[in-house]
Amino acid sequence: MKDQPVSKNFGAIIDRTLKIIKANYQKAFIEVGVDLTTEQWVLMDSLFKNNGISQNDLANGSFKNAPTVSRILDLMCKKGLTERRRFENDRRRYKIFLTQFGEETYKKALPVVIDLRLKGWKNLSEEDYQHFTRIMDQVFSNFEQG
Amino acid sequence: MKDQPVSKNFGAIIDRTLKIIKANYQKAFIEVGVDLTTEQWVLMDSLFKNNGISQNDLANGSFKNAPTVSRILDLMCKKGLTERRRFENDRRRYKIFLTQFGEETYKKALPVVIDLRLKGWKNLSEEDYQHFTRIMDQVFSNFEQG
DNA sequence: GCAATACATTTGCCATAGCAACTATTTCAA
DNA sequence: TTGAAATAGTTGCTATGGCAAATGTATTGC
16 A cells, blocks of 8 residues: 655644744844844845835845835834935835944844844754755745745 | 854844745635635644644744734634633643634645645755754754853 | 623724826837 | 746735723712
């Protein structure tokens, strides 16, 4: 008797893992007095590496959609972390910048994030990471076309 | 020169994978005329296997918190998929049941879900699944204590 | 038997997310 | 060069999710 291929409920595993990751980020930010949500951190990280990119670029780089980025930026601008400046030669677009305060916050959060990444990968190897990325990329591309 | 351990941004990979999984579920449900969100499906699946469990049990089984389950059930009850009945001997608790319509919907959705699971794991092996669960469980437990 | 405590669920508040429709601007094409 | 289509961003609507506080019910200790 051969085994049938059994459908695997990987979604639930991914979901619960993501939830606990986010909870740890949130808790750590609060502990060190950084007023950031995990998603705000994601955008900050993009901005720190590419200051002045557009909202669309931010959206693509973070797998968020445009309305979500627009709203997260509303809050970040309100907190003084970021700033919108119009393109000179395309008045539809903004360039998004980290403010001084945004950079300070980034630098305060970064070591916390690095610690969390190390903590999360504890007891796992470089080889495990290769497996992990290969598998997740495969799942992603399995779902990509539709 | 030794390599330093490099912190790994597994969170972003997990996030984007979960997003595309959910998008595929949503799309597939719409295509076959099943009026369910992915999270409603998760609760239905629990209920189908354990009809009559409490909201707390549903929450624990799905890694959702109690308010979220309460609200998802509000919508599911409104759609006629589920039904709340009070415990006889503990009037704080509800037993949650799939209605007739809920079961029909479940049976309509199940083959779609199985197809999606197979699709998502295409070009991946049983051994990959062992890697996957081991790695995700390790990440989870790395973050568990706090 | 009653006060303190625990428990199950709900409500309020806020943030993220997806979709569709809308506005403003730019580009393209006949 | 003007009208159609594309592009960037916003707004409205709905759903999920996390936290804290509130409500109603049960249990426990005295």
